[in-house]
Amino acid sequence: MTNFHPPTRRTFLGLAGGAAALVTAPVVTVRPADATPAMLSAAIRNVVGEANVRTGRVRLDIPPLVENGNTVPMTVSVTSPMTANDYVKSIHVFNEKNPQPNIGNFHLGPRAGRAQVSTRIRLADSQKVVAIARLSDDTFWSATVDIVVTLAACTEEVI
Amino acid sequence: MPAALINVPAKAKRGDVIEIKTLMSHIMETGYRHTASGEVVPRNIITSFACRYNGAEIFRADLYPAISANPFITFFTTATESGKFEFEWIGDNGFSETASASIVVE
Numbered sequence: 001m002t003n004f005h006p007p008t009r010r011t012f013l014g015l016a017g018g019a020a021a022l023v024t025a026p027v028v029t030v031r032p033a034d035a036t037p038a039m040l041s042a043a044i045r046n047v048v049g050e051a052n053v054r055t056g057r058v059r060l061d062i063p064p065l066v067e068n069g070n071t072v073p074m075t076v077s078v079t080s081p082m083t084a085n086d087y088v089k090s091i092h093v094f095n096e097k098n099p100q101p102n103i104g105n106f107h108l109g110p111r112a113g114r115a116q117v118s119t120r121i122r123l124a125d126s127q128k129v130v131a132i133a134r135l136s137d138d139t140f141w142s143a144t145v146d147i148v149v150t151l152a153a154c155t156e157e158v159i
Numbered sequence: 160m161p162a163a164l165i166n167v168p169a170k171a172k173r174g175d176v177i178e179i180k181t182l183m184s185h186i187m188e189t190g191y192r193h194t195a196s197g198e199v200v201p202r203n204i205i206t207s208f209a210c211r212y213n214g215a216e217i218f219r220a221d222l223y224p225a226i227s228a229n230p231f232i233t234f235f236t237t238a239t240e241s242g243k244f245e246f247e248w249i250g251d252n253g254f255s256e257t258a259s260a261s262i263v264v265e
Contacts, residue, residue: 071227098225099191105221106234112217113176113237119220120227122189
């Protein structure tokens with residue numbers, strides 16, 4: 001080991017610099033923990049509470065294979081007569097692996113006429129997207145889609 | 160260039176279900192991106208969108224960073240009477256924009 005040098009003033013200064021960098025590092029390079037399946041279920045619990053979420057009545061249209069996660073078209077529609085007594089109150093969309101589990105909450109009402117909402121979303125990874133509808137009788141219905149994302153959103157640097 | 164693009168049919172029959180399309184030009188910066196030098200780019204998103212029809216709220220959305228840049232939202236409503244749709248977007252850093260569109264219901 002010819003590279004070994006006894007500690008010098010320069011070494012200590014280097015170490016001190018390194019330590020300083022370590023202290024400031026979390027501020028600059030920390031990447032927020034991605035949403036996990038646990039965060040997904042916590043976010044869903046925030047909306048539905050203790051209610052039982054049943055599968056069905058909700059249709060989530062989203063491409064199963066996405067090339068660019070920055071703009072993914074998504075349409076959620078719910079089977080509902082949309083009358084004054086039987087309508088969709090709200091639609092909530094969640095994901096599994098973006099930095100945050102929430103995508104959007106859409107509040108409708110009997111005047112919507114049709115329970116359908118479209119938007120464009122970002123997906124940071126191949127993952128599961130869940131749409132949950134709250135009906136006027138306070139029952140919850142859901143649909144889940146697995147999506148493969150080849151180019152993830154959120155990862156690019158700003159030049 | 161207008162900040163908002165709204166598509167509402169000019170005319171409808173009473174009782175028709177009409178589609179409303181809205182697009183607001185906005186960066187929707189997630190707050191999770193970094194510059195080349197490693198600094199976090201601060202979050203700047205639209206957090207809320209609402210549509211009122213002759214004063215009554217008919218649609219509202221809470222938006223998160225997972226909504227793409229230039230948020231595009233479409234939804235439906237039943238044409239009940241002639242009147243005005245008012246749209247409002249609210250976001251970070253005091254962002255606030257409104258737009259409106261009229262419809263004639265026969």
